[in-house]
Amino acid sequence: MDSTVKTLPIRPLQADNDITHPRRPSREEAEAAVRTLIRWAGDDPTREGLVETPRRVVKAYEQLFEGYGKDPSHALARVFEEAGGYDDLVLVRDIPFFSHCEHHMVPFFGKAHIGYYSSSGVVGLSKLARTVDVFSRRLQTQETMSAEIVQAIETNLKPRGVALMIEAEHMCMSMRGVQKAGASTVTTQFTGVFRDDPAEQTKFLALLRRPMAV
Numbered sequence: 574m575d576s577t578v579k580t581l582p583i584r585p586l587q588a589d590n591d592i593t594h595p596r597r598p599s600r601e602e603a604e605a606a607v608r609t610l611i612r613w614a615g616d617d618p619t620r621e622g623l624v625e626t627p628r629r630v631v632k633a634y635e636q637l638f639e640g641y642g643k644d645p646s647h648a649l650a651r652v653f654e655e656a657g658g659y660d661d662l663v664l665v666r667d668i669p670f671f672s673h674c675e676h677h678m679v680p681f682f683g684k685a686h687i688g689y690y691s692s693s694g695v696v697g698l699s700k701l702a703r704t705v706d707v708f709s710r711r712l713q714t715q716e717t718m719s720a721e722i723v724q725a726i727e728t729n730l731k732p733r734g735v736a737l738m739i740e741a742e743h744m745c746m747s748m749r750g751v752q753k754a755g756a757s758t759v760t761t762q763f764t765g766v767f768r769d770d771p772a773e774q775t776k777f778l779a780l781l782r783r784p785m786a787v
Contacts, residue, residue: 603631637673640710648703649729652694663695664688664780668702674745675712683741683757688777689726690733690766701726715741719760727764734765736777 598606604627608618616623664686671682685705708721719739726735739760747754767773 600631603634604628607631636710638710638712640707643707643710645704645707645725646729648700648707649696649725651700652696652730654694659695660691662688662690662776662780663698664777665698665701666781668705670705670709670741672709672715672718672741673712674743675714677745677749678712679744679748681715681741681743681745681758683739685722686736686738686781687722687726688736688767688780689730692731692733696730715739715743715758715760719762723762723764732765734763734767734769734773736764736767736774737762738778738781 607627607630611618611623611626618624618627665688666684666686668685668687669682670685671680673679674681687701687705704722704725708718708725711718713721719737723735723737726732737760741758742754742756743758746752746756763774767777
């Protein structure tokens with residue numbers, strides 16, 4: 574993977590009156606679209622088992638794609654400057670997530686690992702997990718999701734360096750196409766001291782492999 578961070582456009586849900594984007598469909602239009610897909614698949618959307626499915630699907634989509642309506646800067650806004658003199662690596666690993674591939678709109682899921690060196694303070698550990706959720710609950714590729722998470726941390730915390738690894742299984746590869754269940758995709762992104770010093774990358778990767786002390 575390229576270790577540089579490219580500035581990417583953040584992709585929030587656009588307001589209905591934004592003239593640069595089409596009007597957001599209504600809930601009724603979204604439910605009608607689901608009924609069309611059910612008919613296209615070969616079933617009857619009016620039969621008992623499916624009559625409520627459009628409503629349920631639209632409601633599920635509100636949660637599955639709620640990241641469009643969330644700003645990652647809100648999750649990373651509170652920084653604690655008093656860290657008792659701690660200036661070493663902060664690592665949160667094994668953050669579970671689920672997302673949807675923008676190519677087939679089927680799930681991919683796995684774990685994210687985030688490390689950073691603070692420059693002026695630390696952020697609440699749960700905020701890093703919330704940042705993962707903001708970007709995972711959108712349509713994208715794993716590569717885009719990786720770059721956007723790092724970009725958000727860089728922009729809001731201005732750390733001395735960020736390291737990210739995402740490991741995921743993609744259902745578009747497991748349940749369709751080549752149908753290779755269990756295959757995993759790994760993406761990494763390094764900035765600052767992690768990009769410039771291979772020893773820091775090695776340290777980050779070694780900590781990911783170390784068993785958690787009980």
